[in-house]
Amino acid sequence: MADEVEQCAGRVDRQQDAQNLQDRQWLLLAIAFLPVDGTTLGLYAPFWSPISPALFAVYCLCNWRQLRIAANRYLPMFLLPVACIILSIPGWLKFGIHLNAAFMSITGLLGVLATLGAIALAFDIKRIPWRTPLRILIASYWVSFGVGVVQWLSIRLHAKPLTDYFSHLMYRQYISDNSVWGGGRPQFLFAEPSYIGMHLFGILLPLMWLMRGRDRIYAKRLRDLIVTYAVGAVLMQAGTRIVIDSVVALLIALVARTDWHDGARRVRGMLQILGACALGLLGVLADSRLSAIAENGAEGDGSFFARIYQSLDPICGLLTHPWTLLTGYGAGNIINAVWAGAAKAGRLLDGLGMNGGMVTGFAAGVNADTVWTMCAYTSVIAEYGLIGLILLAIASIVSMTRVFDTAAAEHGVWSKTVICWLVLIVYLYIQCENYAFAALPLFIFAASKLRK
Secondary structure, three states, X not given: OHHHHHHHHHHHHHHHHHHHHHHHHHHHHHHHOOOXXXXXXXXXXXXXXXXXXXXXXXXHHHOHHHHHHHHHHOHHHHHHHHHHHHHHHHXXXXXXXXHHHHHHHHHHHHHHHHHHHHHXXXXXXXXXXXXXXXXXXXXXXXXXXXXXXXXXXXXXOOOHHHXXXXXXXXXXXXXXXXXXXXXXXXXXXXXXXXXXXXXXHHHHHHHHHHHOOOOHHHHHHHHHHHHHHHHHHHHOOOOOHHHHHHHHHHHHHHHHHOOOOOHHHHHHHHHHHHHHHHHHHHXXXXXXXXXXXXXXXXXXXXXXXXXXXXXXXXHHHHHHOOOHXXXXXXXXXXXXXXXXXXXXXXXXXXXXXXXXXXXXXHHHHOOOOOOOOOOHHHHHHHHHHHHHHHHHHHHHHHHHHOOOOHHHHHHOOOOHHXXXXXXXXXXXXXXXXXXXXXXXXXXXHHHHHOOO
């Protein structure tokens, strides 16, 4: 009888181990695909096509019993989609509802929760060792960098088979010369070249901060990856934003690293910051697009000007119907805000001596499923109003400060590095509207775990 009980228990343990292994595979796949957010293999969204949020969601579903613990720990974030749906009701009643666009918006919010829940499940609740996931993450970003190098070589060597392959692989391609988005640039595996900084400084740099004091080898590997990636992207002329992002991230990293209470270190830190500012000035002078902006203003670069009027349209739409400033136009209704504000935005730009026709042309050329703002704050306010933006900020901060380990409870959450990380996150999302990007959930989860 005892032998039968032991055999039964052994079978249960083996089944449980097999189930845990299968669950972990979904997690590792999601981590491996974090740098892959711009290919035709991903899920469609107006400006990117990620894979990882769906895989994180599968991992959460595989562990739905423990997911209740994560949901309780980060309850304000898990209630946020409900609040956003409630805020959308007035806009839906007034302007109608675009079902597909609304689905993309709400699933974007759920993607944040899937990423946050999966990270919490894996590393807080199930206590999975972090070295294997981190090795996979570093390796996947090196692979994406290698893809970018191959793209750059194929462009420079005019290797048409390769450029054609990457043009078909990427959802919005910047590879071939006939790209409407500005061709002849490597984009790695990202939705567009401007997302390089989002990945380097929204995901990898904070992970490097986390590894300090825990594992110097992995901190060094992350540092080498970040530096190589940033320098390589600049040298390959992948984009203008990576130049600006690198300088901003360097300044914030120097502030976080410097001990301002020590006189000698304070002087050295100030000299390093001055050096970073000088490096940024050289970057502006060396980059033709940045130089054009500096010399000719906003219209000196088409992409930069587009980012202005793509946000100006919906903001003017909010002013057209002032009550929408509070609750927004509703999930998926950014296009209604764009249409409502296009004429006013055009007149405003004309009055400033700029080309207001670009604004109205943009509004006429997009629909509910293809419109984009390139700014998370514009998108949130356009869909969910100032109330939605305030709720997002409150939910993020409250969830971040609800710590569940003794060290964080004793020493508090608000270290200098956490504040610098928050500033960096706020900056990065100015030019990234993708709700489900991993930078915010990573910050919410890991801010309390940064060692002083």
